[in-house]
Amino acid sequence: MQEGLLETAIEAARRAGEIQLRGLRDERRIEFKGEIDLVTEVDRACERTILEILKGRFPQHDVITEESPMPLSGSPYRWIVDPLDGTVNYAHRYPVFAVSIALELEGRLLLGVVYDPTRGELFWAMRGKGAYLNGEPLRVSDTDELTRALLVTGFPYDIRRSPVNNLDHFQNLILRAQAVRRDGCASLDLCYVAMGRFDGFWELKLRPWDVAAGTIIVEEAGGRVTDFDGRPVDIYQLEIAASNGLIHKEMLEVLRRGRRPTTESGNSPR
Numbered sequence: 001m002q003e004g005l006l007e008t009a010i011e012a013a014r015r016a017g018e019i020q021l022r023g024l025r026d027e028r029r030i031e032f033k034g035e036i037d038l039v040t041e042v043d044r045a046c047e048r049t050i051l052e053i054l055k056g057r058f059p060q061h062d063v064i065t066e067e068s069p070m071p072l073s074g075s076p077y078r079w080i081v082d083p084l085d086g087t088v089n090y091a092h093r094y095p096v097f098a099v100s101i102a103l104e105l106e107g108r109l110l111l112g113v114v115y116d117p118t119r120g121e122l123f124w125a126m127r128g129k130g131a132y133l134n135g136e137p138l139r140v141s142d143t144d145e146l147t148r149a150l151l152v153t154g155f156p157y158d159i160r161r162s163p164v165n166n167l168d169h170f171q172n173l174i175l176r177a178q179a180v181r182r183d184g185c186a187s188l189d190l191c192y193v194a195m196g197r198f199d200g201f202w203e204l205k206l207r208p209w210d211v212a213a214g215t216i217i218v219e220e221a222g223g224r225v226t227d228f229d230g231r232p233v234d235i236y237q238l239e240i241a242a243s244n245g246l247i248h249k250e251m252l253e254v255l256r257r258g259r260r261p262t263t264e265s266g267n268s269p270r
Contacts, residue, residue, distance in 0.1 A: 004057065005103060006126055009079075009113040012053040013099040016046035016083055017117030024093060024118075040091055043067055046083035046099065054079050066209050078104040080235075082209035085114075086185035100187035102212035109235075112213030114187045123191040123213075125220035131194050138221040140244035141196035146254075149199035149247050152181045152189045156205035166204050168258040173202075176254055190214025193242050194221035200243035200251050202228075204261055208235040215242070224248045228255040 023042040047067050054063060058079075062072045065081040072078070079101065084090060086097030095118040102112040114123040123138070125131035131138040143149050151173055159165040174180045181198070183189060186206055192198045194217045212235050215225045224245040225233045230252055233240055238261035243251055 006111050006113070006124065008053060008057050009101045009103065009111060010115075010122065010124065012050040013101050013113045013115035013122070015049050015053065016099040017115045019046050019049060020084060020090065020097065020099070021117045024090070024095075040084070040087060042090065043084045043087055047081070050081055050083055050099075050101065054081075064208065066207065076106045080104065080209050080212040082187065085187045085210060086183075089184045094184075096183045096185050096188065098185055098187050098191075100209060100213045102209075102216065104212070109212060109216040112216040114191050114213050114217065116188060121191075123194065123217050125194075125217040127216065127220070129220070131217045131220035133191075133195055138195045138217070140194060140218070140221050140223040141199050142246065143199040143244060144246040146176050146200075146247045146250040147178060149177045150179050150181070150197075151177045151200045151202070151251075152183060152192065152198045153201065154182055154184060154186055154189070154203045154206075156203075158205070164204065164259045164261050166258075169202065169204075169255055172254050172257055173251070176250070186210040187214045190218050190225075190242055193223055193244065194218045196244070200241070200247055202239075202241040202251065202255055205238050206240060211235050211240055215240075218242045226252070228252055228260060 020042060044067055047065055060075055061077040061079055062075045063070055063079040082100040085100050090097045099115045103110045111126045123133050155166050189201045191214055193201050215233060218225050223242060225242040227233055227239040228241055241251055
């Protein structure tokens, strides 16, 4: 394995976080990619910085990132980057956003880094080496009943057009769990499951850069991440359920009752 992979990801995440903090109070130019899906110049500035660092250190590695599609060479190493997860929050100065960087080796997640610059919280994990927050080990919660669980979710950008919009799952689970939150930043939602701030998370129609880093962080913290049928999660598909493991079966029983995306509408770049 090449040396310096984790250190490079952490450096890139911190540099992008600095850009986010500097731009938070400035006037910003906002462009709409869809009816409610937007991008700012800070997204692009963060992406440029991350790509300069990753490609500068590992020029042979492939990279997939939210804002700039890049050709894939077939390298066994693939970086998966969300330079600013929570762009809508950022555009409204709501301080829940993050940088998310993950690395796959031969199709398997190897490491993940998520950095929240507003709280100075750096989450990271490497396969087989555990998950950490600012150097301290992470562990999922011990909540063992759905009725006592605090869950978190989000809604897809096509919520106004598609009946597969998570509203039915939200209704079903809010009546079963202690409470459900919606913060608009999937990478942090997953990290909060890993550290026990949340007991479970689910969402539909996310992209690989939304969930890659958070997935390995949850797994290395002792949690479970699957699709709604309980199969190991595929970050290139459209369902994800993450939990402390203890409430996972109950969550999936509820999630199977709602509308689900079709597998042929997956978002794999392969």
